[in-house]
Amino acid sequence: MIAKAIDMLRSAGYEYDNDDALWTLANIHFHGQYKAKRDLAQAFDMYATLADRSGNASAQQMLGFMYSTGLGNVVQRDEAKAVLYTTFAAWGNNTAAELTLGYKYMLGIGTKKSCQDSVMYYKRAADKAHEMYLNGPPLGRTMPPIKVRLTDAEGGTYGAGASGPGTPSPNALASDIKDFMEFHRYIADRDSPQARAARFKLGFLYYTGNAGSTTTIPRDYQKAGNYLRQVADAFFNAKTSTKEAILEAREQRPLEAEDAGITAALLGKMYWRGEGYEVDEEQALKWFQKGALLDNPVALNALGTMYIRGAAGLPVDHTRAFEYFKKAADHKYPDAQVNMGLFYLNDPKLHTRALQFFNDAAQKQNFQAVYRLGEMYFYGLGVPKKCDKAARVSC
Known part of the structure; x- marks a missing residue:
């Protein structure tokens, strides 16, 4: 069944120029999916065909990755070609490519070191993430949980039992x-x-x-x-x-x-x-x-948001919203601290106060706060322009 499916995908991809079929087949060979044998050489050829045939950004990103790493010795490592393919992919709106270029320009890997270019690519990816967050349900999308480090899951850096009882089975x-x-x-x-x-x-x-x-x-x-x-x-x-x-x-x-x-x-x-x-x-x-x-900060912040939006028949009232945000921020609630920062960000004379609120929320790994801090350092809002700081915050 798997062999038959692969043959059908190959026929659709090459004989009928179906890009989705060829992309699926390339990934099967690259990752060894569905119990198919991993074949990096075939995967590379398929990604290259896609990139040449239709300018597929995802395929260009994979070619850039393979040239950068020399994975499987399919091609020799070539950072110049890696940057070329990754750049085409980034301008095709591929987020992984944007993040890769942000890193390469920050450290000067395969290209001239450039903080400005690094931030530009990091910001392209961050802008998309921020827009997706805001376009979610009221009060923002539910963020995924923080990933557990492998060392934590395995009982610490030196293994279970080296520094105490370790992680249970x-x-x-x-x-x-x-x-x-x-x-x-x-x-x-x-x-x-x-x-x-x-x-x-x-x-x-x-x-x-x-x-x-x-x-x-x-x-x-x-x-x-x-x-x-x-x-x-x-x-x-x-x-x-x-x-x-x-x-x-x-x-x-x-x-x-x-x-x-x-x-x-x-x-x-x-x-x-x-x-x-x-x-x-x-x-x-x-x-x-x-x-x-009951003085719950989540509820206080939500009421402030409702007054900002005029939700549930409430009048749009920025003064009331500010009062609720401040009460919630007094409880160190990060979403409210971000909302307070956004209020102060509207007044150039109060940018330093906005910076403090964003800093406090960022310490709790609040996504919006980190995004706003990157912008403030990049544009010099309330602080001297610091490209390197903006880059570190963005990535």
Whole structure:
């Protein structure tokens, strides 16, 4: 079956000039996919055919990679050809090529060292990532979890046990997570403060997902919404139907109130973004307002964003938005710190304050903050122009 599929792809790619078929076949040979034998020479020829025939940017990028590394000794390493093919790929809007050229120009690999050119290519890739982030659901796309380093997964730089007990075996870790989930599901079925805490932990875990290096619990918005709603309904009930009652409950039950604030903020996000619920801006606003009463920074920042956009029937009110962003930023919430920075970025006299907010958020690896810092150093907004600093931030 695999051999027949490869023959059909070859026929479509060469006899009928189908670029998608030839690209697929080249990748099969390059990576050895579908149990096919890896053949780098054939892959190179196919990428070259694609690049010559249609100027395919992805194929040009792969040719640049193979010339740069000399992978498999298919071709001799030739950095001049690598830069040439990679440049064509970058101007064909290939992101991997843009990042590669940013690195090559920064260090002068196969070309003259140029910080300006390095930043230009890094910025092209960063601009696309930033646009994609902003064009996502309200409050931005959910960023992927930070990757775990291989050394961390394997028990540290010198191996498990060299500096303490090391990482448990995958089977043991999987068993621990399974036991954790089963225990909390069992507790959550009861009626007690411990049950409420268990429901909160389960709801939060299902909403965020567990980015473990060996055992992963995928996001499940349906289950998250079920557990979080139980937590919210237990706190926001007939006895806490007014602002005064909610504030009193916050004073009397601070730990429960903190969980309820996080829960309300997450429910607001789910209604606004359509995560497990139909999109409902009015419901989102209701939950954000409840979370804000409990001083939750996620809810405060979301309310500020709603006033900026005029969402859920609210008037566009930048003053109110600023007040909510400031309250959330006072809690060191990075998204709010970015929003504060954007406010100050509009006034050249306040660029140094914007820089401080972006710096603070960038320390928490906030994507938008890092992007804005790169722009400020590149254009000299509030700081002297520093191309090398802009390049390091961008990459």
